[in-house]
Each structure stands twice: as C-alpha cells, then as structure tokens.
Amino acid sequence: MRDDDEFVAFVEQSGSRLRDTAFWLCRDWSLAQDLTQATLIKAYLSWQRITHNDPYWYCKKVLLRTYLDHKRLKSSAEVQTDVIPDRPAAADAAELRITLLDALGHLSPQDRAIVVLRYWEDHSVQTVAELLGLSPGVVKMQSMRALASLRVLLGEDEALPAPIA
C-alpha cells in the first residue's frame, strides 16, 4: 500500500534520529529501541492524520511523552539524587571523570529531556517549551539549573571549550 510504503520510508529516514534522542533520554540502547518502536507504532496508527503535517515533530512529541510516562511508571526502579557526589581533589581527574551519559543520569527526567532537546537536538527554548508543554520561562530556568549541575558533575575542565591547537 502507498501509505505503508511512505511510512516505511519515514521509519528508515527518521528511526535512527529518534532512537538516538531516545538513547540520550533513557541511556540504554535496548530501552531506546523499545521507546522508538512504541513511538513509531503510534505514528503508524495516526499516519493519515500526521503525514500531511510534520510526522517527525509528532514522533518527537510522542517519544517524549512515552519516555516521561515510562519514567513515571518506573520511578521506583531508578535512583534519583540531587546530591552531587564528592570528588576528592587529590585523585586523578582522568580516572574520576564521569561521562555526559552518567551525568545526565543525575538529572530528573524532565531536566534531562530539556538538556537533550536543547543541546542534542539544538532546539530553541520556545520549541522545547512547545514539545514538553511547558512555559518558555520554565524551560529556560530548568535548562540553566541542569547545565549548572552538569558543569559540577563533569568538572570545570570539561565545561570549558576545547583549546584550539
């Protein structure tokens, strides 16, 4: 069927991007695959309605909602903390340095979504606000707070731009 062909083409074109975003949100490739698949199935069910607009935008909204719902349902499975771990000053910084992926795990699901949308997807504050159903002010504030947390978690040296050789 023509609709199915169009849908398959869309999945082949956009599936990877969606899954990468899902990965940053959940930090697990298997779960990212599940979230992406669930999102695309929902898109398939609404394909005739969304195909005339922007299916990728629709999928991104569904993905975020699916992820946040999943986090709400599974909130007991993940340990959230607002306490930043101590970093002994004398230790070897290279050994103690955590990755961005680890650092994202210390953010709340919503803050993580904001950071991923702003800095992985390169969306504006306004667009992130629309995607998450928040006010631009809230997005701006939470984005700044999340970035400040990341700076501390990742260390000041990581927060600086890479030196130009």
Added chain:
Amino acid sequence: MDEWVHSMFRNEMSSQARPSLDGMAQEVLAGGRRARRVRAAKIASTVLVAAGLVGGVVVAVPAIAGGHSVVADRGAVAKSASPARPGTQTAPAGGAKTVPAPVILTDTSLPPSHIPQPPGAKAATSSAAILDELLKLLPPGATSNYAFYGGLGAQTYLDGANGLGMIRIVLYQGSLNPDACTTAVPSDMTRTCTTLPSGATVLTTKISDNCIEPLVIDIDHGDGTVVEIDVATCLPWNGHSNPPTQLAITAAQAQQIAANPVWGAEQMDASLVRHANSRFADIPGDSHAAASGGSCPGASGDSRASASRSGKASASRCGRASASESTGAGTSTAG
C-alpha cells in the same frame, strides 16, 4: 556559549556502539497493523456495549482479551446473534480495514453447559494448573520454556513429532460470540465455526501475518469457560527476531486439548491445582490465581503491539511475545 555541551553530546555519541536498525521498519509495520486490528476490535466492542446500554441489557464491561479476542457483553449482541448454533460457518473475508467481531462475550448468566467438568472438589484455577494440565494433554515430545501468559494462561515449547514449536493456552470467563462466525474479517484472517457433537462451538482462527497466532482454536465449554489454544510458527522475541518454527500440534490436536472437560476458567480440580501450584511455584509470571478471569487488563492495543526487545515493556505479556515471556523455567517430556 554552551558549545561544550554540544561537543560532549557529539563526542560521546560518536564513541557509542549503536545497535543496528535492520528490520525495524518491518517490525514497526507489523506491530502497527496488529495494533490497528486490536484498536478496531476494541472500538467495535465499545459500540456493542453502547448499543446494549441503550437497550438496557448490558451487564458487563468489555475489555481487550488476547491477540485476536475481544471481550464483549453477551446481552449487547444477543439480539443480532444467530438463533441456532451453526453446523459450519465461515466468516466472509473483508478488506484490510475490516473490523472483526468480538470473539468472547462476558455475561452474568451462564449459558448451558456442553462440556461439563467432572465432579469432585474444586479450587480456584491457576495458571500453574493450566500449565500442568496442558503438559498432560500434549502429544508426546519434550516440553520446555514454561511461562505464564495472559490473565489465566500458560506457554510451553513442544519438541515432538512435528518438530519444535510454541503452544499457548488461555482460559476466558465468558462465551463465544456467535457473530464472530459470520461477521467479515480482515483479509489476513479467516474464521471458521464448527459444532462438536456435545454442542460446544469451536472457532478456528487463522492469521497469516502473525507467527504467534497463525492458528487459534477457541472452544466454548458452555459453562462460562472458553479455552483458547494458540499454536505458533515462531518462538518468542529473543532480542533480535522471532525464530521460525513448525506448528507443534495440528488443529485437531489443539481442538482435542481445548475440548477437555477438565478446564474451568473459575475452578479446576482441587488436587490438580494444589499439585501444580507447588510444582510450578518458580515459573515466571504475574498471575497464578484466577483473579482476572483470563483477561488482560491494562493491555492497550499500542502496548500489546510494541513487542519489547528488552523485555521491559510492561504490557508485553498479553501481546506479541517478548524476551521476558520466553523465560524457560523447566523442561520435561510430555506424553
């Protein structure tokens, strides 16, 4: 000014070993088609209930219950049901978007019993008892990969005369919808109704693009119990694919198992239940007792269709097989 975050995202993603997306489009397509069918059937059952409410005869609330089965209210469709039980009827083929009639009807008044249970002490049916009895009734062969499935149901692999295959059984409280035998079905599905000498109705469903349910036998015992046997042509999702297999039993064998009088959606033989609950205490599954009467509460079309690669999807137990459903917890030889 926050270029460092951008660059960290890019650097870390480039160091990630990203799993292949091969086949995802086809999987999503198959899942989407399945979800569409389930959703359409759900809408149909809702319409039936609404019609029943208008007529003042509705006594139960419908719910999705299994791959092709939809629970609906018996009273809601009684007016349109065929007055006499059919000898053999085949539902006409419809288009891809045809909405099949619900298969299971729930009712507070019990229909006449065609396959009465043997007398004796009874206990609340458990999935363990269903698995135990299924293993006794299967033809000779090695069984393995036991799991509980659906509200009241079980799964096993059978490696017998026909080769390795997966079999699932689910017991529903209710009765078969006579309309399921006559209403048009989607083009990838066939439904045929026959009547056993006892008067019990047998609904045989074949779904060509569903390897978990290519052959489904439902038998209405007539006492509020419908037994469904799913004979698969693949194994559950192993994280990469559904490995293809053979139909481990024939339609006639599945029919024979489903028609056994021992089955009861509410109660089964007490000693069987006791023994089975103890034997299969370690089998994975969330439903050992007859609490939900063989339905899949909370299983929406979407979640059912989103077969989980990681086995983490919460409602996958009632849908297409997932890795978590295939957890083998025992092996024995049947027959």
